[in-house]
Amino acid sequence: MQTHEIRKRFLDHFVKAGHVEVPSASVILDDPNLLFVNAGMVQFVPYFLGQRTPPWKRAVSVQKCIRTPDIDEVGITTRHNTFFQMAGNFSFGDYFKEGAIEYAWTLLTNPVDQGGYGFDPERLWATVYLDDDEAFGLWQEIAGLPAERIQRRGMADNYWSMGIPGPCGPSSEIYYDRGPEYGVEGGPVANEDRYIEIWNLVFMQNERGEGTSKDDFEILGPLPRKNIDTGMGVERVACLLQGVDNVYETDLLRPVIDAVAARAPRGYGQGHHDDDVRYRIIADHSRTAAIIIGDGVSPGNDGRGYVLRRLLRRIIRSAKLLGVDDPIVGELMATVRDTMGPSYPELVNDFDRIQRIAVAEETAFNRTLASGSRLFEEAATATKASGATVLSGADAFTLHDTYGFPLELTLEMAAEAGLSVDEEGFRSLMAEQRARAKADAAARKQAHMDLSAYRELVDTGPTEFTGFDELVSEARILGIFVDGRRVPVVSHETSAESDNVELILDRTPFYAESGGQIADEGSITGTGASVSAKAAVTDVQKIAKTLWTHRVKVESGEFVEGDTVVAAVDPRWRHGATQGHSGTHMVHAALRQVLGPNAVQAGSLNRPGYLRFDFNWQGALTEEQRSQIEEVTNQAVEADYEVRSFTTELETAKAMGAMALFGESYPDEVRVVEIGGPFSLELCGGTHVRSSAQIGPVTILGEASVGSGVRRVEAYVGLDSYRHLAKERALMAGLASTLKVPSEEVPARVANLVERLRAAEKELDRMRLANAKAAAANAAAGAELIGKVRVVAQRMAAGMSAADLRTLAGDIRGKLGSDPAVVALIAAPGERSDGKSGGDNDTVPFVVAVNQAAQDLGLRANDLVKTLAAPVEGRGGGKADLAQGAGKGAAGIDAALAALRAEIDRS
Structure with missing residues (x-):
């Protein structure tokens, strides 16, 4: 029985029993506790808690679910999936245990020609919560299960919650016995590989508080009414009804594996465990990535975007480890579309966007892999050569910061090389380098209430x-x-x-x-x-x-x-707000006219006089494209288009070509805003001007990236646009007056001055470096002897960069010959033209270089640099021969050099 048929039978069974079919919610819900929807009942939580009155007493759904904690386990076992389909029936204060058990048993055991799944009743087992005598008796009464096929289990197994505060209750699980070839007898308590769970019936009757595990939380009290929440694993049932060993062999996942096997030199299921794991990772993650993109997520560096990026990158790297070097993600997305499309038509309708986003991430990551892998190999080789087994946090940080390697990828590659990673050191450097982005609290002002x-x-x-x-x-x-x-x-x-x-x-x-x-x-x-x-x-x-x-x-x-x-x-506020909102629609229409239909909205913000618009697009816009977008927008303003709004059925609006925001859920009846007939047609519940001329001039301020494949346009509208242009005009007039040229000649004159300034700065840098090299020769000649080591530890000219110090340190080390030698150079912050320190020159850079002879004596640059760093309130790191860092306490320079000499003397 195909998976799509399994879904249909489930829905039909419960609709006939008086349940209302509720479509799957997006995997993204406005819940700050959940990254993704991870259970079938999530969209019904307000009804269970009594916060809202349910519109029906009975419901049935097949919910898209994503669970991310097990990403690292995917592929290693054949039971873990990041995406799965949870079929569930729900009762809100209507039927309870008896009804739930009867509905589940009849669907599972009724013959196929009567709408059931046709499972052999003799192979089904049930578990109940420890003291749930009522459920135990109902299984005997309704299903005729003998007592020995009903097992009692504790809170960790048979008491369900979402893992966070919310509704909970005892549960009863249904298991299928796959036979003695899968393990020992004894029921689910003895072996859950042989006895596989297919359905969980939760008797939702309590509310739980905070806790740290499945059986460590407080029961706050009963819910306003007793409810039923069940979850049948569609993939597991498909596995059993299709007669395959695991979910990767089913009709929705095996085609992805076959698509990869057709391109890879080594096939699936040929006795190579590591290869099979990679095939399963690709199959699972491809399906999950397509679903996530389809619900409006783009790859990014935090939150849901980071999860998507990680999934796509694991696909790409797994394919390469299987020997597939050519691009493959586009083909995988097409395979997912073909297999999942009958159940999720949005994957077909929105395929071009889904494939484009996935392929763009593959292209970007291939560049990352090419450059970063070389650096990783160098770092791993150096680590092993030094006798160490831990890749430094500094190396992991460089891979992340410079080449975009997520820590998880570095951990995987290190494990394959027989190394571990200094994760604490990595996170320390990450925290120091930049603060984590804060969540947009404004978008979730009511989420925690x-x-x-x-x-x-x-x-x-x-x-x-x-x-x-x-x-x-x-x-x-x-x-x-x-x-x-x-x-x-x-x-x-x-x-x-x-x-x-x-x-x-x-x-x-x-x-x-x-x-x-x-x-x-x-x-x-x-x-x-x-x-x-x-x-x-x-x-x-x-x-x-x-x-x-x-x-x-x-x-x-x-x-x-x-x-x-x-x-x-406030009428002035509303007028400005409508200008901003209508301006957003105009810019969206202009973007699509200039760039094409793939420039799809990914978010927006508008307030009086201002708008910003995020859209899916790869690469920066050219100056010509920006000008065209601004011109098309203002031409539409000048045309004084009528702005018309009306309500209609959602499907009718889509058929008309009305644009909808990806990831948003819409009611059956929607409001459509039309500006100038076909110029702009969008689903929108906002307030707008009455005609496009009321928007006033639109001035695009800039365009930039806000994430992988997402660009942002910002603009002023109305009086704010006029005021901005007036300031620009005044600035240009001032420059023309200062430079004593007509306004139209200002850009050429400024470019000429900038070029002359750069030439002068280069000449100054050349002269400074020449003087420094001369000083380096003198420094080498005047090296002091500390024990057996020739040491140059000097303060260099203020304002020298870390790059300059590295060059000089290498020159001095070379001039000291083959005797043990250590070179330590440090520079005070530079000064601005007004004589004050500031800007990027506020740091105190330092470098330590150690030759091979000194290393043989036990001296390491990456150790000595820490001695140098402490007195100047800095940090540093590197390798045994060369290390560097920076501080902010220039007053400690002399103390730092003294501390370094003392450390060498002790060694």
């Missing part, structure tokens, strides 16, 4: 948004919250003590932050007896995508729940 306090208001229905038609609305206060706690009244005095006061209204003209458009600003004022009440609205967010919450600062009076108020958006 306990939404149960808002549940009653969410259940009463959505906030009525009036802002498309008016900027001032009369409304009623539905709820008041201070620091997440509902209160009946809030006053100016209360507000002064809290930064988190929220008013929830039944209707509002305020736009809540979403779709890249930041929230409106304005005021809420009282009416009638509360006319003195006034609050400034500083932010507006959505709760559960339906309820508007206004964050306010109460400036006078007090607000009482149930009061009638007037909500008013």
Whole structure:
């Protein structure tokens, strides 16, 4: 039975039993606790916790899931997958244990011609939680399982949660006995290779707290209602119904392996374990990468983008280790499309983008591998030659920082070379070199909140948004919250003590932050007896995508729940915001007109007078392309296109060619914004100008990379654009006056001056280096003898670079001959033209060079450089013959040189 048929039978079985089929959510959800969706029930968590009322009592889905902790185990065993499909049926306060067991048993054991899977009942086993006598009895009553085929297990095995605070409960698992050829008898407790788990029935009845393991967490109490959450592993069931040994032999993964085997000199399953592992890595990661890209992720250096980059790079390197040197990722993505397309048509519809992003990463990583692998081999050879078994953190850092090698790749290559890696040293250098990027908290302002306090208001229905038609609305206060706690009244005095006061209204003209458009600003004022009440609205967010919450600062009076108020958006703010948002649509349309349909939106932000637009594209734009994009945009502004919005069915909008944001989920009915007919047509819930001329001039400020395959355009619109151009004009006029040339000749004159300045700087550098080399000859002649070692330890001219010091150290070491010799050079920071230190010249560079004779005496440059570093508050590293570093304490230079001499003397 093919996997697509297995999925269909599951869905059909439960739809016939009164369940509503719910499509798979994206693997990316707005949950700060989860990198990717890792279980079938994740999209239903608010219903289990009682934060929202479910729209149905029964649901069924086949959810795309990704689990990343086991990436390193993929391929080594035949059970681990990063991507898998979890088929599940859910009950929200409807049926419980009896229904869950009966539905599962009938689907598994009913004959194929009756819609079931046709499993032999005699080969099925069940496990229950230790004290769950009810489930034990139901398995005997419903399925007729004998007591010896029902096993009790502890919390680690039969008590389920997501691994984080949230809903949980005891579970009952169903296992299939594959037969004595797979292991010993005794049921799941004896051997989980022979008895393979295929379905987990979770009796979701409690809420868990923090914990460190599967059986170490506090049960906070019961959920508002008892629920059912089950998960049937589609891949495992396919493995059994297709009669293969493992998931890599099934119809969705084996074709990828075969595609690689057709190109590789060594095949799969020929007795070479390491090769088989590589084949399985490629098969698993190819499928996962296609799904992740399809849901809107691009390769990057952190978060989901980093996971995707790591998966793609493991594919590429595994293929090379199998002997496939030519590009292969494009073919693998096509194979995944063909196998997975029947279940996930988005992989077919969006294939060009998916393949383009994957191939671009392959091209970039091939360059990385070519250069970085040579450096790794040199470092590994040097490490082994020194008798060490640990690759230094400095070498790992250089591979990462210079060649883009992720640490995991260095660890893999080191292990293959029989080495380990100084991971602590690597991470120390990483922390010193740059701070980790901070998460964009603004995009997740409500993500960590306990939404149960808002549940009653969410259940009463959505906030009525009036802002498309008016900027001032009369409304009623539905709820008041201070620091997440509902209160009946809030006053100016209360507000002064809290930064988190929220008013929830039944209707509002305020736009809540979403779709890249930041929230409106304005005021809420009282009416009638509360006319003195006034609050400034500083932010507006959505709760559960339906309820508007206004964050306010109460400036006078007090607000009482149930009061009638007037909500008013600042008209200047809204006008600027609509200019920015409509400008974003215009720039998007212009990008696609100039660059083609592959320039697809990857994110945006707009606020009054400003917009930024991220799009998928490889390589920087040319100056000509930037000019064309700006011109096309402003031509559309001048054309004064009508801006029209309307609502329609999602499929109708897509058929019209309306653009949607990748990775976003949309309701069945969507809002479409049309500017100038075919010029721009996008799904959008934001506010816009009434005609394109109201956007005003659009000035593109610049374009840059914000990640692999993602570029960013920034622009001013309206008056901000005019003010920017006025400043540019004033700057040009000032330069023309200073240089005493017409404005049109300024660029040529500036270029001439820059060239002359560079020539002068080169001449100064040449003269300084010549003087330094002369001093080096004198330094070599005046070397001091410390024990048996000739030592040159000197302060060099201020402002010398680390590169200059390396050159001089090598010259001096060469002039000292074959006797043991150590050269240590250090330079004070340089000075700016105003006589003050600053900029990049604030550091104190230093270099240590040691010849072979001194190394034979036990002296190492990478050891001595640390002695030199401490007094100048610096760090350093390198190899036995040459090491370098930098500090920031110039006052310690003399002490550093003295410490180095003392260290040599002790040696």
